[in-house]
Amino acid sequence: MDVTEHYQCTWAQQLVNALMVNTTLLSLSLSFNVLHDDGAIIFAEFLKANKALTALNVAANDIGNPGATSLSESLQMNTTLQFLDLSLNPSIGNSGVNSLCEALKVNRP
Secondary structure, eight states: OOHHHHHHHHHHHHHHHHHTTOSSOOEEEOTTSOOHHHHHHHHHHHHHHOSSOOEEEOOSSOOOHHHHHHHHHHHTTOSSOOEEEOTTOTTOOHHHHHHHHHHHHHOOO
């Protein structure tokens, strides 16, 4: 992991730590922030416990299959998120898309 990636994980974890105590934020846009898979995994863990956020935009963050799979796992536990933007993440391939599709089958409010 280079310094840039470590910085991305650090700020993502710091933001998630702050959001864990927030129960009023409904929508969060993190598009074009270069989260990579590590950042997506951090936000996926956050989504497992969060009961307030209804919209998350992580478009154009260089997320690939590992990040998409982690997000899909969190969708199976989170029933409040209604909008997830993963557009402009061309590294998400068939396995990531399949994981997301399977998660959406069980994701119910």
